[in-house]
Amino acid sequence: MIMSDDNQTVKEITPMEQDFSQWYIDTILKTEMADYSAVRGCIVFRPYGYELWENMQQLLDKRFKDTGHKNAYFPLFIPESLLQKEEEHVEGFAPEVAWVTHGGGEELTERLAVRPTSETIICSMYSKWIKSWRDLPLLINQWANVVRWEKSTRPFLRTSEFLWQEGHTAHRTEEEAEEETRRMLEVYRDFAETELAIPVITGRKTENEKFAGAAKTYCIEALMKDGKALQAGTSHNLGQHFAKVYDIQYLDTDGQLKYVWQTSWGVSTRLIGAIIMTHGDNKGLKLPPRVAPIQAVIIPIPGKDSAAVYAKAEELASRMKGKYRVELDTNDEKTPGWKFSEYEMKGVPLRIEIGPRDVKNNQVVMVRRDTGEKITVSQDVLCEKIGELLDDIQRNMYEQAKRFTEENTRTVGSFDEFKDTLENKRGFIKANWCGRTECELAIKEKTMATIRCIPFEDNEPDGKCIHCGEKATKKVIFARSY
Amino acid sequence: MIMSDDNQTVKEITPMEQDFSQWYIDTILKTEMADYSAVRGCIVFRPYGYELWENMQQLLDKRFKDTGHKNAYFPLFIPESLLQKEEEHVEGFAPEVAWVTHGGGEELTERLAVRPTSETIICSMYSKWIKSWRDLPLLINQWANVVRWEKSTRPFLRTSEFLWQEGHTAHRTEEEAEEETRRMLEVYRDFAETELAIPVITGRKTENEKFAGAAKTYCIEALMKDGKALQAGTSHNLGQHFAKVYDIQYLDTDGQLKYVWQTSWGVSTRLIGAIIMTHGDNKGLKLPPRVAPIQAVIIPIPGKDSAAVYAKAEELASRMKGKYRVELDTNDEKTPGWKFSEYEMKGVPLRIEIGPRDVKNNQVVMVRRDTGEKITVSQDVLCEKIGELLDDIQRNMYEQAKRFTEENTRTVGSFDEFKDTLENKRGFIKANWCGRTECELAIKEKTMATIRCIPFEDNEPDGKCIHCGEKATKKVIFARSY
Numbered sequence: 001m002i003m004s005d006d007n008q009t010v011k012e013i014t015p016m017e018q019d020f021s022q023w024y025i026d027t028i029l030k031t032e033m034a035d036y037s038a039v040r041g042c043i044v045f046r047p048y049g050y051e052l053w054e055n056m057q058q059l060l061d062k063r064f065k066d067t068g069h070k071n072a073y074f075p076l077f078i079p080e081s082l083l084q085k086e087e088e089h090v091e092g093f094a095p096e097v098a099w100v101t102h103g104g105g106e107e108l109t110e111r112l113a114v115r116p117t118s119e120t121i122i123c124s125m126y127s128k129w130i131k132s133w134r135d136l137p138l139l140i141n142q143w144a145n146v147v148r149w150e151k152s153t154r155p156f157l158r159t160s161e162f163l164w165q166e167g168h169t170a171h172r173t174e175e176e177a178e179e180e181t182r183r184m185l186e187v188y189r190d191f192a193e194t195e196l197a198i199p200v201i202t203g204r205k206t207e208n209e210k211f212a213g214a215a216k217t218y219c220i221e222a223l224m225k226d227g228k229a230l231q232a233g234t235s236h237n238l239g240q241h242f243a244k245v246y247d248i249q250y251l252d253t254d255g256q257l258k259y260v261w262q263t264s265w266g267v268s269t270r271l272i273g274a275i276i277m278t279h280g281d282n283k284g285l286k287l288p289p290r291v292a293p294i295q296a297v298i299i300p301i302p303g304k305d306s307a308a309v310y311a312k313a314e315e316l317a318s319r320m321k322g323k324y325r326v327e328l329d330t331n332d333e334k335t336p337g338w339k340f341s342e343y344e345m346k347g348v349p350l351r352i353e354i355g356p357r358d359v360k361n362n363q364v365v366m367v368r369r370d371t372g373e374k375i376t377v378s379q380d381v382l383c384e385k386i387g388e389l390l391d392d393i394q395r396n397m398y399e400q401a402k403r404f405t406e407e408n409t410r411t412v413g414s415f416d417e418f419k420d421t422l423e424n425k426r427g428f429i430k431a432n433w434c435g436r437t438e439c440e441l442a443i444k445e446k447t448m449a450t451i452r453c454i455p456f457e458d459n460e461p462d463g464k465c466i467h468c469g470e471k472a473t474k475k476v477i478f479a480r481s482y
Numbered sequence: 483m484i485m486s487d488d489n490q491t492v493k494e495i496t497p498m499e500q501d502f503s504q505w506y507i508d509t510i511l512k513t514e515m516a517d518y519s520a521v522r523g524c525i526v527f528r529p530y531g532y533e534l535w536e537n538m539q540q541l542l543d544k545r546f547k548d549t550g551h552k553n554a555y556f557p558l559f560i561p562e563s564l565l566q567k568e569e570e571h572v573e574g575f576a577p578e579v580a581w582v583t584h585g586g587g588e589e590l591t592e593r594l595a596v597r598p599t600s601e602t603i604i605c606s607m608y609s610k611w612i613k614s615w616r617d618l619p620l621l622i623n624q625w626a627n628v629v630r631w632e633k634s635t636r637p638f639l640r641t642s643e644f645l646w647q648e649g650h651t652a653h654r655t656e657e658e659a660e661e662e663t664r665r666m667l668e669v670y671r672d673f674a675e676t677e678l679a680i681p682v683i684t685g686r687k688t689e690n691e692k693f694a695g696a697a698k699t700y701c702i703e704a705l706m707k708d709g710k711a712l713q714a715g716t717s718h719n720l721g722q723h724f725a726k727v728y729d730i731q732y733l734d735t736d737g738q739l740k741y742v743w744q745t746s747w748g749v750s751t752r753l754i755g756a757i758i759m760t761h762g763d764n765k766g767l768k769l770p771p772r773v774a775p776i777q778a779v780i781i782p783i784p785g786k787d788s789a790a791v792y793a794k795a796e797e798l799a800s801r802m803k804g805k806y807r808v809e810l811d812t813n814d815e816k817t818p819g820w821k822f823s824e825y826e827m828k829g830v831p832l833r834i835e836i837g838p839r840d841v842k843n844n845q846v847v848m849v850r851r852d853t854g855e856k857i858t859v860s861q862d863v864l865c866e867k868i869g870e871l872l873d874d875i876q877r878n879m880y881e882q883a884k885r886f887t888e889e890n891t892r893t894v895g896s897f898d899e900f901k902d903t904l905e906n907k908r909g910f911i912k913a914n915w916c917g918r919t920e921c922e923l924a925i926k927e928k929t930m931a932t933i934r935c936i937p938f939e940d941n942e943p944d945g946k947c948i949h950c951g952e953k954a955t956k957k958v959i960f961a962r963s964y
Binding site for chain 2: 035037038039042043044045046047050051053054070071072073074075076077078079082094095096097098099100101102103104105111112114121124125128129134140144145147149150151160161163333
């Protein structure tokens with residue numbers, strides 16, 4: 001337990017080695033990222049958690065617009081008959097749907113699904129909007145809330161309502177749709193690695209794990225600190241499945257009516273969970289500078305000449321304003337020691353301490369959240385130095401996570417070794433697989449591990465299927481997952 | 483009907499004098515701002531409409547943050563028991579609620595309301611979060627979708643689902659809450675007038691018209707081109723009504739437990755409707771430059787030397803990039819004439835034409851959407867000139883709307899004059915009122931006019947109540963409204 005010198009407790013966080021799930025929940029509740037609500041399975045995104053999401057949104061949204069997409073907004077509700085048109089899709093989602101049955105004091109003539117995803121309602125519009133090859137490609141994204149009635153929930157990772165973006169595009173050719181699917185996967189990979197400092201493996205989902213209604217699903221998978229995998233984003237090539245069911249046809253230059261080729265892709269607020277479990281430690285959060293709501297906190301250590309210290313702290317804060325997301329904590333009911341722990345828990349990348357001696361010496365002391373390193377810096381170069389340090393912290397956090405992922409990615413040659421690794425080490429497990437769903441399901445049944453993806457790199461089989469011993473067609477990545 | 487010289491029809495818009503409602507719908511559908519959906523009473527915000535909303539959001543969000551608010555996100559669903567705690571509030575909203583009764587394949591033990599507004603769910607959290615005077619003020623805003631099951635709907639103005647922001651704050655004293663309520667009303671007034679070029683009247687709602695559960699409701703009211711009023715934003719002083727029902731108490735410095743004082747305030751996508759009906763004309767939209775998705779469109783007029791024209795157009799476009807929201811239309815399947823009509827319809831504030839002679843003379847021709855004025859400008863000063871013109875268009879649009887509102891605000895002395903003005907002229911009608919709900923309702927019953935507000939300015943009565951002839955307590959503003 002972290003105690004401060006004035007006996008005000010910085011709230012206790014369960015050590016992750018003792019109980020990772022509890023560490024995760026403690027961290028979220030005690031940093032005030034989120035809270036449980038009066039509605040089963042739904043959380044409240046508190047300002048500190050929501051601001052992180054806003055920063056992520058901004059960086060993603062720019063990438064979407066830079067690749068030619070525009071935002072739109074489609075209805076929350078989907079009439080039951082519309083949802084049920086695409087068979088595979090409805091089978092995949094129907095069990096999780098929340099239904100509106102009454103509105104305006106009356107029973108509705110048709111039930112309305114609260115969108116679990118928006119392919120169906122969007123396709124019904126695309127069918128109306130797309131007439132000619134001139135209308136293609138149609139590149140639309142939506143930021144929205146979606147609802148999936150989950151049996152067991154966990155903040156950010158699996159909740160009945162969550163926030164996400166869903167891209168929905170229509171193309172003239174199969175090649176174009178495939179290109180778009182891969183382009184957006186690459187956007188997600190770049191976003192996760194560059195902005196969130198989360199290294200990911202890119203690859204394709206198996207038939208069994210793909211999106212309900214898709215031709216192909218690609219994904220980015222990340223490894224959490226407890227050795228479990230987390231699907232951090234997916235990009236689907238929908239082929240013409242939806243186009244045929246929802247009748248989305250265009251008149252091509254050759255005068256023929258043709259079905260469009262479609263894609264959809266999404267990431268959600270579960271990425272917040274990924275940030276927490278990739279970078280956090282027993283002190284709490286460790287946030288990547290590029291998305292952290294507070295990049296640096298200035299903590300005055302008043303001492304005897306508090307007026308001079310506060311004045312200098314204010315001056316430094318105003319110098320940084322507009323350049324960095326900086327907070328100055330002048331609350332004099334808390335000790336500096338209490339504040340150190342508090343902002344460490346909140347994962348603020350950089351702490352800037354300033355006391356009477358620092359004022360006199362025209363310096364500050366900076367402390368990195370990622371390494372704990374203390375650096376004394378002249379106030380004259382403060383702004384430049386902060387920029388350098390934030391960049392370095394971002395880089396270091398990525399490298400640490402990358403090393404962790406590499407150290408916890410193991411290749412196994414037998415099913416015994418597979419089970420042993422899963423039991424005693426967890427992590428990503430690379431293994432040869434015959435390609436049959438039957439084997440995939442049997443492995444899942446026996447070990448709770450699933451094929452996270454057929455990776456784009458290093459997927460050539462070099463032995464027999466670890467489960468059935470028959471000829472392997474791919475080397476794939478297994479893990480237990482969130 | 484506007485026809486282009488190559489026989490491609492720019493879609494027809496019904497003249498507003500002939501049928502204002504149809505003009506409104508035509509304008510929305512044909513500019514692709516929105517479309518009807520498969521769900522009764524719900525629209526799709528198409529990219530052109532959504533981008534306008536995004537620009538509005540950004541400018542509003544900055545104002546909220548500058549006044550110390552932070553964003554958060556609360557659940558979409560509200561358990562029935564929670565919604566029903568505040569009596570007045572539930573009476574006001576229950577008739578319009580959509581209910582979720584089934585989730586995950588099972589009937590729920592308690593129905594869930596799809597939020598019509600979030601006071602109740604937010605209060606349930608504030609009760610948990612607020613313990614001490616140190617936790618106050620709590621200043622939170624939420625951007626969200628809400629659902630109100632409306633009998634008759636109209637795009638942007640009244641739809642079963644709409645997008646909005648709702649601020650919810652808690653304060654230590656009654657004075658602070660009142661200050662906040664008025665501060666946010668002023669934010670709305672400034673936003674409407676500065677960014678949307680919509681002049682508004684600020685005032686207080688009558689007891690009969692106030693928000694269900696509020697102590698006082700303030701509003702901004704705008705006058706549309708058909709002479710009907712539109713409530714463009716509201717700010718509520720909630721007093722301690724909700725605090726007492728949801729038990730939101732704080733320990734004050736004097737050691738006493740006290741109930742907080744609350745406010746809530748919101749504006750919605752109906753502001754898009756306000757923009758359309760304040761500024762539009764028979765050619766279509768007229769968008770205020772500060773929020774227009776496209777501020778200027780460059781239309782090349784290729785002539786004989788099309789390569790030189792296109793090259794110069796590209797160069798000019800890239801020079802403006804990042805400074806203004808500019809679009810270059812190089813589609814060679816449409817004639818320049820067709821494009822002129824198209825972008826006029828879409829309300830783009832400034833058109834920039836460039837032909838072979840302009841290339842030779844190092845000039846462009848600019849055409850203002852607000853006045854139709856043509857201005858020949860040297861390419862050397864293009865960027866500066868665009869900035870000046872956009873500012874001038876914004877100012878002129880505000881002034882035009884202001885003049886319209888003033889010309890259509892009339893003071894009447896008798897109920898006959900009142901009815902006559904309403905029938906033959908519409909607009910805002912200023913009249914003396916006795917202050918009794920009875921008279922207010924009788925006037926509404928007889929004329930369909932409501933009291934839009936008790937204005938902050940010029941509200942001293944100077945005669946008898948126009949309806950009952952008794953002593954007037956206020957001079958108020960009546961109108962028929964959306």
